[in-house]
Amino acid sequence: GTTFEELFEDMDTMVLVLDPMPSKLLGAEALFDRLRNMKFRGHDVIFVVNKENDGINRKELRDFLGCAADFTIPMLDAAEFYRAEYNCEIPAARKAIRERTEAMFLELLSRVLTR
Numbered sequence: 001g002t003t004f005e006e007l008f009e010d011m012d013t014m015v016l017v018l019d020p021m022p023s024k025l026l027g028a029e030a031l032f033d034r035l036r037n038m039k040f041r042g043h044d045v046i047f048v049v050n051k052e053n054d055g056i057n058r059k060e061l062r063d064f065l066g067c068a069a070d071f072t073i074p075m076l077d078a079a080e081f082y083r084a085e086y087n088c089e090i091p092a093a094r095k096a097i098r099e100r101t102e103a104m105f106l107e108l109l110s111r112v113l114t115r
Contacts, residue, residue, distance in 0.1 A: 005034070005038065008038060008043060012044065012112075012115055013044040013045075013046060013112050013115055014035070014038075014043070014044065014045045014046070015046045015048060015108070015112065016035060016045060016046065016047055016048065017048045017050050017073075018047065018048070018049060018050065019050055019051055020049050020050075020051060020052070020056045020061055021051075022060075025061075025064055032064070032065070036065065036066045036067075039066075039067070040066070044115055046070045046071070046108070046111070046112070047065055047067070047069045047070050047071075048069065048070065048071045048072070048073060048108070049061070049069040049071070049072045049073065050072075050073045051073070051074075051075045051076075052072040052073060052074050052075060053074070053075040070108075070111075071104050071107070071108050072104070073101055073104060074100050074101075076096075076097055076100060076101075077096065080094050080096045080097050081097075084097070092105075
């Protein structure tokens with residue numbers, strides 16, 4: 001079978017969106033180890049922290065990742081995502097979501113497309 005690393009060799013960039021909840025991170029520690037090693041060997045791995053909030057111990061998160069996150073998405077009100085679905089909308093079309101995420105997503109997209 002094909003290994004994770006072999007699959008990655010065919011990718012220009014890998015964007016990893018992670019939930020900073022310690023139990024979520026620890027549950028995927030083996031995957032993080034592989035991705036960290038690939039990033040440190042020069043592969044283009046972009047770490048995006050989702051649900052960024054004041055409860056996160058940023059030093060511990062940085063130590064776990066082995067580097068600072070490249071991008072963060074703030075913790076957003078879950079009700080906005082429910083509203084979007086009930087109204088058959090893309091979440092980013094909702095002003096409350098777009099205003100807090102658009103600049104970050106445009107910067108991320110620019111980074112990926114200019115590699």
